[in-house]
Amino acid sequence: MNHETLVAFSKSWGLFYMIGLAVLVLVYVFWPANRKRFDQAKNSILDTDDRPKPAPMEPEKHDHITGRKTTGHEWNGIEELDTPVPRIVLWFLALTTLFAIIYWILMPAWPTGWSYTKGLLGIDQREVVMRQVDKAAADRAVWTDRIAAADFKEIAAAPKLMQYVRDRGQALFGDNCAVCHGVRGTGGPGFPDLAARAWIWGGSPDAIAETIRVGINTTVDGTRTSQMLAFGREGMLDREQVLSVTAHVRSLSGQTLTAEETARLGAGKEIFADNCSACHGEAGRGQQELGAPNLTDSVWLYGGDAQSVYTSVYSGRQGHMPHWSDRLPPTDIKILALYVGTLGEGQP
Numbered sequence: 001m002n003h004e005t006l007v008a009f010s011k012s013w014g015l016f017y018m019i020g021l022a023v024l025v026l027v028y029v030f031w032p033a034n035r036k037r038f039d040q041a042k043n044s045i046l047d048t049d050d051r052p053k054p055a056p057m058e059p060e061k062h063d064h065i066t067g068r069k070t071t072g073h074e075w076n077g078i079e080e081l082d083t084p085v086p087r088i089v090l091w092f093l094a095l096t097t098l099f100a101i102i103y104w105i106l107m108p109a110w111p112t113g114w115s116y117t118k119g120l121l122g123i124d125q126r127e128v129v130m131r132q133v134d135k136a137a138a139d140r141a142v143w144t145d146r147i148a149a150a151d152f153k154e155i156a157a158a159p160k161l162m163q164y165v166r167d168r169g170q171a172l173f174g175d176n177c178a179v180c181h182g183v184r185g186t187g188g189p190g191f192p193d194l195a196a197r198a199w200i201w202g203g204s205p206d207a208i209a210e211t212i213r214v215g216i217n218t219t220v221d222g223t224r225t226s227q228m229l230a231f232g233r234e235g236m237l238d239r240e241q242v243l244s245v246t247a248h249v250r251s252l253s254g255q256t257l258t259a260e261e262t263a264r265l266g267a268g269k270e271i272f273a274d275n276c277s278a279c280h281g282e283a284g285r286g287q288q289e290l291g292a293p294n295l296t297d298s299v300w301l302y303g304g305d306a307q308s309v310y311t312s313v314y315s316g317r318q319g320h321m322p323h324w325s326d327r328l329p330p331t332d333i334k335i336l337a338l339y340v341g342t343l344g345e346g347q348p
């Protein structure tokens with residue numbers, strides 16, 4: 001039966017007669033009085049059977065504790081009770097079968113090669129989802145149109161728009177950014193903490209939007225380029241020099257140094273001035289144009305312990321952040337830029 005005939009059939013009253021008939025038959029078969037008659041009929045049919053009969057079982061026995069009939073079988077003095085299948089189970093079976101049949105007819109059910117039986121109700125989950133997606137987009141358009149038209153300052157000054165930015169931004173961030181930056185944007189080793197407000201590339205909405213658009217070390221035009229050179233591996237500094245400049249870097253953020261590190265500070269300072277200050281600044285405060293992090297605060301991208309700093313200087317670092325210019329519409333990027341700015345709210 002293909003889909004068209006099924007639909008044609010279902011549009012006639014035939015279907016309802018069929019379902020009604022099925023219900024009547026089931027009720028008739030299971031009606032207690034009728035069941036007895038069926039049993040009698042069955043027995044009389046068996047009686048006319050002229051095949052050799054099995055040896056007659058012992059006369060009907062009853063279990064003396066429960067008073068139930070037994071099957072007559074006995075294993076080492078243990079007898080099996082002849083308990084019938086409860087009526088409710090039979091009813092349950094019948095009703096679920098009936099339900100399945102009706103469901104097949106009403107809902108999409110059977111594959112028919114390229115297609116499938118669509119069911120009387122014409123329910124198509126894909127269409128339902130598409131309708132919901134369209135509706136959600138239409139609901140959003142009210143807000144996204146206003147956000148597209150306003151600049152960052154105007155949006156930030158409008159509490160209702162900012163409420164929308166928070167709601168929608170959270171969803172966008174969860175879908176696109178949380179894999180790397182964490183659900184709350186707090187990052188982890190190699191992935192910056194966006195809630196810390198210690199910006200590598202700048203924390204204004206414009207700077208954040210630019211980071212999202214072009215990414216970091218990507219292949220798009222105008223990408224942000226982040227190059228921390230591999231001073232040790234490339235042979236620009238030897239091991240001793242790397243150790244010394246590491247001690248100096250750790251002193252910049254006021255960390256407790258070992259005696260060995262303290263002894264290296266004089267040499268480290270010089271090496272820093274010669275090799276590092278061009279990007280990180282004389283005082284190590286970083287430069288947002290180059291994406292060179294501030295080394296004087298307690299926020300670290302890769303880690304401020306001696307081993308992590310040593311690795312940063314010895315092997316270099318080239319963090320990668322994907323670009324979203326061709327994956328998210330401009331309005332979503334705008335929303336995300338403002339949302340990222342709210343991540344550190346409530347922190348000192």
Ligand code: HEC
Pocket residue numbers: 225226227228229231245246249271272275276277278279280290291292293295299300301302303304309312313317318319320
């Ligand atoms: C060409 C510019 C440049 C120079 C020169 C440079 N750095 Fe960097 N440095 C960077 C950039 C860019 C990053 C960030 C890398 C990233 O985000 O993947 C960085 C990262 C670091 C980090 C990791 C910071 C963190 O938060 O984990 C340390 C430590 C560091 N630099 C120390 C040094 C030292 C010491 C020198 C000198 C020996 C030096 N840098 C020279 C550009 C530079």
Ligand code: HEC
Pocket residue numbers: 173176177178179180181190191192194198199200201202203208211212216226291318319320321322324336340
């Ligand atoms: C594949 C991992 C990854 C994903 C996904 C990702 N980022 Fe990043 N993001 C990074 C890394 C790594 C950096 C730091 C790169 C560097 O400077 O070395 C970064 C840096 C940033 C910065 C700059 C931080 C600063 O201090 O200036 C912002 C802002 C940012 N990401 C926002 C986002 C947003 C918004 C999304 C989602 C649309 C996102 N990121 C998705 C990995 C990711």
